[in-house]
Amino acid sequence: MSGKTLIEAYEQTAYPLGGNGPRDVQVLKEAFDQVQGSLGSDMYGNGKVIEDFQNKMASVLGKESAVFFPSGTMAQQIALRIWCDEKGLKRVAYHPLCHLEIHEQDGLKELHHIEPILLATQDRLITLADVQQLDEEISCLLLELPQREIGGQLPAFEEVEAISAYCREKGIKLHLDGARLFEIIPYYGKSAAEICALFDSVYVSLYKGIGGIAGAILAGDKGFTEQSKVWKRRHGGDLISLYPYIISSDYYFEQRIGKMSQYYEGAKELAALYNACEGVLTKPEVPVSNMFHVYFELPEEKMASILTSVLEASGVGLTAWLRDAGDGISSFEISIGDRYPNVPKDKLQEAFRLLNEKMREQ
């Protein structure tokens, strides 16, 4: 035993499995290397740099209009606020593990005074029946595809179609948390626009699978996006210059939009390797995007020690961190990107042989 922590061991591995690469300044430098210095900045939401990218994203998402936001947190609160104001009812529904519920310091409640109804439970997806059984009126339903906090699970496309049809019938706006929308295109076998057509408003992230620096797009019809610009100013998101994020988003969109099937296939392959180990399983068992969660039937401290030794012996970076999932179980999340194909298959096999061996010894 070296006495290293898991993160220390991970940082020294030759073959990290997840992600596109380190989050460092090189990400920005690479994106700007091919850009002329004389290209003018956007100015408070106007200018060619921002307008061209917004138009491109509107087209990709099949929506009339799109607005670039510094963050999804800002974009999504604003989307829900607009739909609530339109109906005159400050109530929405979303999953209990929705980003707005657990990662935003209650911005939706504190800034917008919107009451969320939590649909479904922490361990499963929202179904049509959940929506039909709502006993209070709502302005908007938010669906997150894939549902990140439960491993990136997805409903059948037909279920989303049925929820969409029901919401339209009942006058409920349907908003897509598509932080990882591009990552589910291979599984659904639909275009981004075909998926977005089921929704009134759509948020996508530019730094998940796409691997930009930061930034988000909010798309919908023109009336909706024009209102969103007013709220963007109110939130303090209408920066004089957003081009550092826009140019890098566009650059990495072009680099990676065609690789989503490769990431998805990698995720399925890697999940199968975990599921073949004793005392290990993944959620979902077969990934439906580039991400999944890995669960170990051992508590965090014990498991971290095992993983550290596997990382040190194999040079393969399975994970940099681990969290306590309760009941003597530990887990982590992984998203497959550019790095995965660079890991030699024999190294990968060796890492999993070691992991399985150590799990069996317990």
Next chain:
Amino acid sequence: MSGKTLIEAYEQTAYPLGGNGPRDVQVLKEAFDQVQGSLGSDMYGNGKVIEDFQNKMASVLGKESAVFFPSGTMAQQIALRIWCDEKGLKRVAYHPLCHLEIHEQDGLKELHHIEPILLATQDRLITLADVQQLDEEISCLLLELPQREIGGQLPAFEEVEAISAYCREKGIKLHLDGARLFEIIPYYGKSAAEICALFDSVYVSLYKGIGGIAGAILAGDKGFTEQSKVWKRRHGGDLISLYPYIISSDYYFEQRIGKMSQYYEGAKELAALYNACEGVLTKPEVPVSNMFHVYFELPEEKMASILTSVLEASGVGLTAWLRDAGDGISSFEISIGDRYPNVPKDKLQEAFRLLNEKMREQ
């Protein structure tokens, strides 16, 4: 007459007078040229890149702690919200031409439900007497130094000291809108920290005189800044990576913090040239920072035509735009930066000789 508009003529001048240079991608490229690609990103407000700069700014401003924000709009609403919550009273006071009142789509009211009392009038600064005569209790008074929308005017430092003492006595928090704080240091002959010592919380911009790409600092005691981080998350401003703005802010801070006296002297010289022309005056008459407003006793359309011809004949970019100030008067704002010393004095004299000649012909 060439038929060009003022902005078209300006864009072809060899010697623009205001600002530091074009707002283009080169501003970012230059700042990142000397940065190692392996430097790690900040992550949601943590990491060396953001913490080092925040500590540096806290030290410059003489405050216990500082937080980097994507925008001043976000930072200032949050500062006022924290002070209102602390007192349990959602009422503040500021100038009628305060940024929060006229440039933020009423974010303070719409998101925070804070009621502002407008102190003083649109054409003069807030005085101690205005504060003493408030007939309603307030949680916080915001002072903008210099008051941008009236040409960047400043109260005497003793007046600010007296307002600060009065507010402390009455339990009113004093917040500094220091968007152009660094620019007033030469006139006051005080350090940033000496000015900030009169205030409970301070916002400074990194893209005015400093010339960064975007970004702001909010500083105060640790309890205040820790609360501001929670609100930053709520507003959607706690981006995974803010380093494109932080690194450029730090780079241009180092480049320009020592040039504020040069900008101030340039502004005084240029204002004197305007005031020597017939039918032209500046506010303030003698600038107290790097900025001032120029007023012409001619309506916008007529004056734009005169300026266009002066720009075309002299090659000196006096201004790119002009606004209607009512009553047959037109005006524009100018801020002096790196460009001013590059304008040959004979070209400058020629431009003003032409301007004065054309004003006399009217």
